[in-house]
Amino acid sequence: MRELAGSPGTWSGLSLRVGQLVFAAASVCATASALGFAAYTAFCYLIASMGLQALWSLGLACLDCYALKFKKDLHSAVLVSLFVVGDWVTAILSFAASCSAAGVVVLFDRDIYACRRDPQLPCGRFELATACAFLSWAFSATSALVMFWLLASL
Amino acid sequence: MRELAGSPGTWSGLSLRVGQLVFAAASVCATASALGFAAYTAFCYLIASMGLQALWSLGLACLDCYALKFKKDLHSAVLVSLFVVGDWVTAILSFAASCSAAGVVVLFDRDIYACRRDPQLPCGRFELATACAFLSWAFSATSALVMFWLLASL
Numbered sequence: 001m002r003e004l005a006g007s008p009g010t011w012s013g014l015s016l017r018v019g020q021l022v023f024a025a026a027s028v029c030a031t032a033s034a035l036g037f038a039a040y041t042a043f044c045y046l047i048a049s050m051g052l053q054a055l056w057s058l059g060l061a062c063l064d065c066y067a068l069k070f071k072k073d074l075h076s077a078v079l080v081s082l083f084v085v086g087d088w089v090t091a092i093l094s095f096a097a098s099c100s101a102a103g104v105v106v107l108f109d110r111d112i113y114a115c116r117r118d119p120q121l122p123c124g125r126f127e128l129a130t131a132c133a134f135l136s137w138a139f140s141a142t143s144a145l146v147m148f149w150l151l152a153s154l
Numbered sequence: 155m156r157e158l159a160g161s162p163g164t165w166s167g168l169s170l171r172v173g174q175l176v177f178a179a180a181s182v183c184a185t186a187s188a189l190g191f192a193a194y195t196a197f198c199y200l201i202a203s204m205g206l207q208a209l210w211s212l213g214l215a216c217l218d219c220y221a222l223k224f225k226k227d228l229h230s231a232v233l234v235s236l237f238v239v240g241d242w243v244t245a246i247l248s249f250a251a252s253c254s255a256a257g258v259v260v261l262f263d264r265d266i267y268a269c270r271r272d273p274q275l276p277c278g279r280f281e282l283a284t285a286c287a288f289l290s291w292a293f294s295a296t297s298a299l300v301m302f303w304l305l306a307s308l
Contacts, residue, residue, distance in 0.1 A: 040265050042257040099250045100257025103196040107258050111194050152306050 006146035008060070008074040008083060009067030016143050017061035023136035024054035024094075027129045034125035042097075042104040043126065049097035050133055053140060056090050080151050087144035094140055098133040105130050160300035162214070162228040162237060163221035170297045171215035177290035178208040178248075181283045188279035196251075196258040197280065203251035204287055207294060210244050234305050241298035248294055252287040259284050 005012040027050040037043040060083070067074050074080075105126050108114040115123035159166040181204040191197040214237070221228050228234075259280050262268040269277035 041260045095249065096253045099253035100260075103254025103257035104261050106195045106254075107261065 004146065004150060006142060007150055008079070008147075009064055009072060011068070013143075013146075014061060014064040014068065016139050016146075017057045017064055019139040020057035020136050020143070021054055021061060023132045023139065024050045024057060027132035027136060028054060030125050030129035030132060034122035034129070035120070036122070037126070040104060042100045043129070046097045046101045046129060046133060049093045050136065053090050053094050053136055056086055057140075060086075075150065075154070077151075077154050080147060080154060084144070084147045084151050087140065087147050091137060091140040091144040094133060094137040098130060098137050101126070101130045101133060158300065158304060160296060161304055162233070162301075163218055163226065165222070167297070167300075168215060168218040168222065170293050170300075171211045171218060173293040174211035174290050174297065175208055175215060177286045177293065178204045178211060181286035181290060182208060184279050184283035184286060188276035188283070189274070190276070191280070194258060196254045197283070200251045200255045200283060200287060203247045204290065207244050207248050207290055210240055211294075214240075229304065229308070231305075231308050234301060234308060238298070238301045238305050241294065241301050245291060245294040245298040248287060248291040252284060252291050255280070255284045255287060 006016050007013050028047055031037050031043050031047045031050070034043070037047070063074065066072065105123070108121065108123055108126070114121055160170050161167050182201055185191050185197050185201045185204070188197070191201070217228065220226065259277070262275065262277055262280070268275055
């Protein structure tokens, strides 16, 4: 079972966690550095959701490092069930946050031309934050699917 | 296997399909009856995604009726694989459309107060369309999970 790419306690699993963590942190930084983001609910939700994703991925990355260093097995049914629940919840929250932020970015950019009319609006940073959130979600969804598969095969 | 609630060719499966179809059609009608919805990308995407969901659910509801009437079994691996792919694709598209429409509705209503400032804007219909889209997605996600479970147990 340890051969399944992306499973906990493997190098591929650790790299998925690092990918989630890096893109979630980048999304949080890009949103937080955009002036006046707090006036928009979608970006407040994005920062909260990406913060949760970054914390969860950091915790799991530390656990993967520990398992790799001390050659521990993380494939017990209880642990994998916990990973499945956590991964699915964070993946769904990340996807919802990314989609709602993308809806607002497209509205600003294409529909009401707020980006062109108001040069103060940090559209570039909002776009960067949304793109990073989608990338973080892609890694998170991969982890969630691998965990579900692992649980099914336990 | 036929006892699993929500599986194809059963009354519970048919009721899930009818739920998806009714709420997707309600969402399409609410969006289409909102004046000027075509100016907003999120609502154009919502109408396209809910149209696809309604067509898919209508097709599967007809298939369920046929299976119930002539007592056919729809649990072959090929059919269930097809249902899994179709259900997951429509469920993910529906969720993305619902979230982006919700992001825009919340922006209009709470962040830029467009609903209060512009009484012409059909905010009530946009809210109704988004709520129906989320309900349709909830039924669709249930079907997708049941199909995935069926495929795993085949």
